[in-house]
């Protein structure tokens with residue numbers, strides 16, 4: 001069993017426990033009473049012609065399978081405010097509990113604190129989680145191609161769009177990019193972390209980004225340590241970066257985001 005398979009076993013068990021407490025019908029009522037989703041596609045640059053700066057998706061993650069404990073984050077809302085002040089375009093809230101020590105309560109707290117789009121970062125394997133995301137104020141959800149069939153990719157994307165949300169479709173191989181494109185994904189991420197082995201290969205982004213269909217927002221996910229990594233991703237076609245560890249373990253995340261945006265803008269200016 002791969003790391004990803006193992007995570008998904010736990011995700012399903014935890015979801016079934018929540019479903020026993022909150023039915024799908026109740027979730028639908030809550031979603032209907034939630035403020036409309038913000039436009040994460042536009043926040044990440046929207047049409048290709050207007051993507052003149054690097055966008056940052058700043059992640060709130062306490063722990064990870066690859067690194068163990070990263071940061072206690074007792075007040076995720078306060079961290080989210082720092083991220084937004086630093087110029088993050090989207091905040092990613094890891095809600096998976098067993099491996100990442102996240103929760104939907106984190107998403108609620110962040111939703112109440114900032115007015116920029118939120119990504120519910122989890123391992124989506126059931127439509128129940130998509131209704132949950134919307135009911136808790138998410139604007140964007142993650143679909144990991146390696147974890148889903150083509151039919152699930154299409155159906156989960158369609159449901160997310162019906163609920164007004166956008167979808168970040170995560171890939172790691174050329175075949176997965178083809179599958180994301182076939183599902184008409186408008187925001188496509190290349191995760192340089194292999195979720196089956198946890199290996200990080202930053203050079204993977206440059207080798208895959210060129211095969212992402214023109215028009216899609218291109219997100220470089222994982223492995224950002226410093227401004228050089230940001231420049232590398234931006235110089236090789238990233239419209240946005242998704243950063244977790246480097247921000248949660250920094251004492252000045254607001255300044256770090258500003259620095260990353262400046263490095264990205266400089267690399268994009270050379271690229272275009």
Ligand SMILES: O=C(O)c1ccccc1NCC(=O)[C@H](O)[C@H](O)COP(=O)(O)O
Pocket residue numbers: 003059061064065066067191193195198221222223224242243244245246
């Ligand atoms: O982070 C992990 O160890 C991990 C393990 C298994 C599945 C997913 C995992 N992380 C999710 C992510 O992709 C990252 O949280 C995200 O891209 C940010 O990465 P980083 O900046 O390297 O923290």
